[in-house]
Amino acid sequence: MIITSVFKKFDYPFLLSAFFYRILKTIFIKAGQGRRVIRKIIVQQIYFTAVEVLLLLGIIGVIFGALVIIQILAQLSRVGISEALGQFLVVIVIRELGPLIAAVIVILYSGTAMATEVGYMTVLGDIRAITMRGIDPIHFVAVPRLIGTTIAMVCLLIYFDVVALLGGFIVSWLLTGIPFYTFIMGVAASIGASDIIIGFIKAIFFAAIIVVICLYRGFQVGGEITRLPRAISKSAMDCFLGLLIIDLIISGIFYL
Amino acid sequence: MMKNILECRGIGYKIGKDVFLEDINFTLSPGQRVVLFSESHQAASSLLQICGTLIRPTKGTLLIEGVEVNYNDQEESLNLKRRLAFVDKKSTLIQNLSVLENIALASIYHENRSLEEIQIRLDLIIEMFSLKEILHLRPADVDPAGKSRVLYAIEAVKEPVLVIFDRPENDFHENDRYYLFNILHKLKEDRNCGFIIYTRSRSLIEKWAEEIIVLKDSLITQQVDKDSFLLSRKQTL
Numbered sequence: 001m002i003i004t005s006v007f008k009k010f011d012y013p014f015l016l017s018a019f020f021y022r023i024l025k026t027i028f029i030k031a032g033q034g035r036r037v038i039r040k041i042i043v044q045q046i047y048f049t050a051v052e053v054l055l056l057l058g059i060i061g062v063i064f065g066a067l068v069i070i071q072i073l074a075q076l077s078r079v080g081i082s083e084a085l086g087q088f089l090v091v092i093v094i095r096e097l098g099p100l101i102a103a104v105i106v107i108l109y110s111g112t113a114m115a116t117e118v119g120y121m122t123v124l125g126d127i128r129a130i131t132m133r134g135i136d137p138i139h140f141v142a143v144p145r146l147i148g149t150t151i152a153m154v155c156l157l158i159y160f161d162v163v164a165l166l167g168g169f170i171v172s173w174l175l176t177g178i179p180f181y182t183f184i185m186g187v188a189a190s191i192g193a194s195d196i197i198i199g200f201i202k203a204i205f206f207a208a209i210i211v212v213i214c215l216y217r218g219f220q221v222g223g224e225i226t227r228l229p230r231a232i233s234k235s236a237m238d239c240f241l242g243l244l245i246i247d248l249i250i251s252g253i254f255y256l
Numbered sequence: 257m258m259k260n261i262l263e264c265r266g267i268g269y270k271i272g273k274d275v276f277l278e279d280i281n282f283t284l285s286p287g288q289r290v291v292l293f294s295e296s297h298q299a300a301s302s303l304l305q306i307c308g309t310l311i312r313p314t315k316g317t318l319l320i321e322g323v324e325v326n327y328n329d330q331e332e333s334l335n336l337k338r339r340l341a342f343v344d345k346k347s348t349l350i351q352n353l354s355v356l357e358n359i360a361l362a363s364i365y366h367e368n369r370s371l372e373e374i375q376i377r378l379d380l381i382i383e384m385f386s387l388k389e390i391l392h393l394r395p396a397d398v399d400p401a402g403k404s405r406v407l408y409a410i411e412a413v414k415e416p417v418l419v420i421f422d423r424p425e426n427d428f429h430e431n432d433r434y435y436l437f438n439i440l441h442k443l444k445e446d447r448n449c450g451f452i453i454y455t456r457s458r459s460l461i462e463k464w465a466e467e468i469i470v471l472k473d474s475l476i477t478q479q480v481d482k483d484s485f486l487l488s489r490k491q492t493l
Contacts, residue, residue, distance in 0.1 A: 034365035117352075125348035132347070133362040133410075134338030136330070140365075 020212045023142045030139045038144050045148025049110040050155050057105055061160045064101060065167030068092050073175055085172050086186025093164045094195055095255070100247055102160045103206040106153055107239045111214040114145060115235040118218025119228040127219075146211045153207035157199055198254050202247065209242040259322040260285050261418050261450035262307060268315030269302045276302045278474045280316070284418070284450040291461050292454040293485070294471035300454045301344065301422060303471065307452055308342040308420050309333055321417060338366065341411035341443065344422035348407075349395040355406050356391045359413055378413065384438050385409045404428060405435055412439045419449045425457035433459070440464060461486065 072088045118141060121127050127137045165187060172178045217235035221227045260283045267280040276299045284290060294300035305311045306318060309325055318325045320339075326332050349358045356371070359381065363374045371378075382388055385405040390398050398406065404427035411419070419440075428436050443449045455461065461468070461482060468485040470478035478485075 033368075035368055036370060037361070037365050120351070124351055125346055126350045126352075128346065129348050129350050131334070132337055132340075132342060133365070133414075134334045134336075135362070135365055136334055 016212055016216055019216045020208065022138055023146055023212070023215075026136065026138045027143050027147075030136065030143075033139065034135070038139070041140075041144035042148040042151075045145050046152045046155075048113070049106060049149050050152035053105060053109050053156070054159065056109075057102065057156060057160055058163050060101065060105065061163030062167030062170070064097070065089065065093060065164035065169075066171040068097075068164070069168040069171040069175075073172070084186065085168070085176075085178065086183055086188075087190035089165060089168045090187055090190040090195065093168070094161050094191060094199060096247075096251065098161045098164060099157055099199055099202040099206060100243060102153065102156045102203070103210065103243050104240070106149065106156065106207070107210055107236055107243075110149065110152075111210045111239050112232050112236050114149075114211065115214040115218040115232050116228065118215055119221035119231050122219060122221050123223060123225045123228065142211070142215050145215065146208065149211045150204055150207040153203045153210075154200055157203040161199070194254070198250065202250050205246045205250065206243055209246055210239050213238045213242060260319070261288075261321060262452070263319040263322075264303075264307070264316065265319070266316035267303070267306060267313045267318065269306060269311070269313050275474050277306070277313070277471075280476055282469060282476065282479065284452065286417075286450055287444065287448045289444075289451040289464055289466045290453070291465035291468050291482075292452060292471065293456070293461075293468055294454065296471065296474075299471050299474055304342075304344060304420050304422050304452065304454055307418070308340055308344075309336050310342070338362070338414065339417045341414055341416040341419040341421075341449070343407050343411060343420075343424065343427070345426075349398075349403060349410075351395050354392050354394060355387060355398060355402075358395070358406060359387075359409050362410070363413060381409050381412050384412070384442070385435055401429060401432060405432075408435065408439050412442060415447060416443065416449055417447065419443055419451045419453075421451075421453045421455075423455055423457075424453065425455055425460055436460075437463065458486070 068089060069085060072085060072092075076084065076088075121141065127141070130137050130140050169178075169180060169183050172183055173180070214235045217231040217238070221231050262284040264280050264282050267277055268275075269277040276296075280303060282290075292300050292303065302311065306313050309318070309320075309327075312327045320336055325336065349355070350361070353361065356378075360371055360374060360378055363369065363377070364371065367374070382391065385408065387402075387405060387409060390402050390406075395403060395406075407427070408424075424436050425433070440451070444451075451464075453460070453464070465482045465485075468478070468480055468482060469476055470480070470485075480488075
């Protein structure tokens with residue numbers, strides 16, 4: 001009894017993996033099925049996850065880039081190597097915090113909405129209605145959200161990196177008068193193809209973990225609406241923890 | 257020989273110690289119209305859900321078009337549901353789709369067609385259920401009577417072999433009952449479906465049923481023709 005309950009506490013990652021495997025399997029098995037409908041939901045998901053948060057993410061990106069530069073300048077002015085601003089910005093923003101902050105925005109804006117939507121769908125009988133039409137809910141609900149969010153996440157990451165660098169440049173220029181050319185050359189010299197590829201890898205894994213956790217929690221609501229608020233808050237917390245773990249693993253693999 | 261559309265062999269269903277169905281045996285051939293009559297809603301509803309492959313019986317086997325239902329094969333189970341017209345009290349519309357999208361979804365998904373390509377087929381159904389005014393509304397903006405018409409319209413668009421309705425008389429006001437008969441006649445003429453309808457409506461039994469299955473205390477106690485049933489229930493129905 002005790003052993004069973006202990007195992008039950010640790011079966012969550014396995015359940016998530018099984019759910020993720022089922023979504024991936026469905027993508028391949030049902031490729032082409034219901035193409036028009038699925039494509040429409042993917043586009044809606046991209047619009048909701050990426051387009052609707054552009055302004056917000058832009059403001060956050062500029063502020064974040066500026067904050068990073070202020071901190072770097074405060075430290076570097078003591079040793080007089082402000083030419084290395086771009087390099088530090090690349091390390092902090094593009095390699096590490098950029099993907100993480102973009103992912104947190106996706107959790108807050110899109111992930112929790114996804115868990116809520118799917119939770120309501122199970123409570124209100126939408127999932128049953130989908131099944132009664134002979135449609136697999138995993139294909140109709142989960143697959144387009146996974147594909148849409150992954151595409152949106154990669155786009156948001158690129159966008160966030162660009163606006164954060166822009167914010168960083170504006171503050172650098174205001175405080176040190178550094179020309180745009182010098183700043184951008186510093187960035188270009190520091191950034192490698194591997195940084196961009198690793199950023200994309202992170203974005204893909206982050207999107208996958210966010211979608212899998214939020215959908216899993218949403219589907220778990222079942223027929224009880226009282227489970228919904230807990231499912232939403234749990235999905236947000238789990239996603240954040242999942243992001244940090246994946247970030248740690250990817251950074252450990254590629255940068256150590 | 258024509259295959260039976262549905263065959264229940266020794267079906268039993270229980271949850272914990274509560275037994276809802278015991279040793280249910282009956283067959284349904286194409287075009288056959290059976291009405292289920294039961295004092296216990298739970299028993300009738302369980303039998304309908306088993307026939308609709310929504311729940312798995314705890315005992316016995318179910319055959320649809322001569323093939324035993326394999327509950328472990330999800331794909332097969334979904335394909336079966338496409339061939340069933342099923343409406344019960346839990347049936348709902350998909351909330352984030354419009355009425356038109358709700359009606360067209362199955363066709364668009366399974367046939368990979370656009371809305372325009374299936375318009376002719378839809379127009380007939382839209383006309384039949386007077387849905388023109390509410391086509392572009394979301395389910396939340398449609399009144400309960402309209403929702404019922406949409407639910408039955410969705411089933412009419414399908415190409416079912418078996419029709420299962422749970423107390424449809426409750427879904428239509430007395431004056432709107434003709435919508436129900438329209439769909440029943442359409443499915444009968446177009447597809448020669450088998451029908452299982454759980455009802456307590458005398459008028460529905462009079463106008464539609466051929467045979468009555470009476471469920472009592474989880475068992476089939478009677479399987480009679482319509483006239484004998486109505487005669488025996490003259491006072492109680």
